[in-house]
Amino acid sequence: MPHAAQTLPEVTADAIGMLGERGYDATSVDDLAGALGISRSTFFRRFGSKEDIVFADHTYLLDRLDTQLEVAGSDPLSAVAAGAVAVLTYHVGRREASLLRNSLLHSNPVLRDRELVTSHRYERAFVSYLRAALPLPPEREWAATALAASVVAVHNRVLRAWLRDESLAAADALRTQLRELTEVFRPMLAPTGVGADGRTNAAPSSARALIAVFDRDMHPEDLFQHLRETLE
Amino acid sequence: MPHAAQTLPEVTADAIGMLGERGYDATSVDDLAGALGISRSTFFRRFGSKEDIVFADHTYLLDRLDTQLEVAGSDPLSAVAAGAVAVLTYHVGRREASLLRNSLLHSNPVLRDRELVTSHRYERAFVSYLRAALPLPPEREWAATALAASVVAVHNRVLRAWLRDESLAAADALRTQLRELTEVFRPMLAPTGVGADGRTNAAPSSARALIAVFDRDMHPEDLFQHLRETLE
DNA sequence: ACTCTCATGAGACTGAGTTCCATGTCAAGA
DNA sequence: TCTTGACATGGAACTCAGTCTCATGAGAGT
Structure with missing residues (x-):
């Protein structure tokens, strides 16, 4: 069923749906390519790998996060928090797709691992931003690493909670927690x-x-x- | 060259050495099995996968960390810090092997990703310990997650620094940073x-x-x- | 009409990981 | 001593992801 013009998010959503229905391992790349109306070769050229199609929007989110941080205001800690909230908001705005991907993740350890790798990319984005935006003495640089890891971990925690319970005001909860978190770290990240x-x-x-x-x-x-x- | 009786660490060290010399991708499981004097089948039965042989001692370290946390003293935050320092100390005590594995990791993105997954297991160990050891109200549980992520991130940072520079007093540095880190978090993890x-x-x-x-x-x-x- | 470029498709190939079966070993029990 | 069963091993076939190479075909620009 090759649809003429589909946006990339639609295509990946279809693919994720198929993987969810038939099981990740039980669905071969041939199946996916066939369902998408493209050849096996083209599938790999487009998406890189079978896993990548599941995490396609993470690369989009990471790009968006980078640009968001680049244009961020005066307070780096608030900027980091705002970036994490923006990422969460993206997921919250697409509950359908998020749930689908989540159930897929829980069905397959390989995908769970890959999710961890992906979330580490966010951590790296935050660290490099903080290290650029904050004039930290060498003996304090560890705090930027620590904050970045915390922010990502807290984000993921809230996201998981929201996936379990739709009624959770996820963005507000994350905002609150990150405000507290950044204030805890602020003394460590202030000049002296x-x-x-x-x-x-x-x-x-x-x-x-x-x-x-x-x-x-x-x-x-x-x-x-x-x-x-x-x-x- | 099948050696009669080798301990598992020795075997994995040999394998890692071989992978390092000839390149990870260029060394097939057949090569490894042959060098180890076992069949391909036995290789997979013993080690699970080609990757697993590179990370064999992490499972040992995780077990050790769990038991260390179980018998830990009164202050959970100090226990977490001590656990991280113990892990670091293990690596510091085996610089040869650590460097070997590190260069292997840097030669192969798949292994780097796997390393991230592994370090997340430490994070989970810390979180579940903290949640068990600290009587936290629900609205503060995020802080345990944040602390665990921070601790692991800071540990990894120090470890990487020590891999680059042997003269670094890694354990001391980590101890200091974790002391500061835990104190930063302590107010968030205290009752009220x-x-x-x-x-x-x-x-x-x-x-x-x-x-x-x-x-x-x-x-x-x-x-x-x-x-x-x-x-x- | 010609050519250059680029996306696609097709097929062969590599190598990890799984599965199944055959074999050898060792120990308990007759 | 013979047997039986648990268990570790080896071997071979198989699946499937991912790579590579080559051929085709469709524009775009001349």
Whole structure:
């Protein structure tokens, strides 16, 4: 049934549907190509591999994320959060297709693994953006890595929850969690200064009030040391 | 050259060496099996797949990590950090093999992807441990996910750095970074309370001094709102 | 009409992984 | 000693993804 003009998303949706119905392993590339009205050769030229057709829109999303980050505003941490929310919003706007792909993923370990690889690409996008946008001293660069990994993990968690329960206000939930998350990291990613746990991180110069929480059982001498470092 | 009795690590090291010398793709399973003195059938029965032989010790490490977490002490965050350090230490103790595997990974995208999948298994181990060990309210469970992802990402970063530069005191560096990281997350993973940025997270009951950093350009009304939430 | 380019199709080929069957080994039990 | 059964191995055929090469055919530009 070769349709004359189909957009790429439509084509991949058809293919994913077929893979879902008949099973991933039980559907050969010949079947897919036949159903799409193209030859085996053309299938590989177009989509690269059998797996790729399942993750076709991730490459689109990654491109979109890159450009979104490029034109982002002044606050890199907010930009990262906004990028993750945008990715989630894309999925939320296509529940049908997202569910289909999700059930496909759960039916096949190879695809699940591939999903992990894909989500790591987002992590890399965030890391390279953060490292470019934040002037971090070398001893703090790990925090950009950590934040990027956290953001992706939290995104994936919310996405999975929304796939299970449509009534979840996924974008809002993610926004909230990422706001908290980025604020937790902000002291580590600010130029210099001292933070909530007495560790050096936030820039006092940009503060109008300095407040920190110390554990009740912290040794006084440790506390003094932190204060000294903070106020010097 | 079938050696009579070799431990599994030795066998895999031989195989990895062969894959490294002749190239991963250029070495067929027949070659590997032949060099190992076993048949093709036995190769697949023993190792599962060609890839698996490269990542054989990861399954060992994951098992070790699980048991280490099971017997961990009182502070889950420290336990997670210690677990990650232990994994790193394993690699650091076998620089030869680690470098070999690393160069193999860099020669082949399929293996790199597989590495990502493997490291996600560590993430899952940490998450399930944290969720079991920490009594978290549902609206804070994302923080366990975020911490686990961060820990793994930071570990991998340090490991890569050490692979590039032997002189790096990798374990110490990781310990330091994870200490900072876990402390950053601690307020989010503590039972209740209010934190450094005026957001609700740390428990005031466990604080002897409350200090927080606010942006200079934060609207006063927002600041008051945070203080209200903090102090109520 | 000619040619250059490019997308497609067709078929052969490689190699991973699976499946099935035959064989050898070792140990328990007669 | 012979037998039986569990088990690890080897061997061979098979499936299928992915690659490569070559032929065809359809424009586009001259």
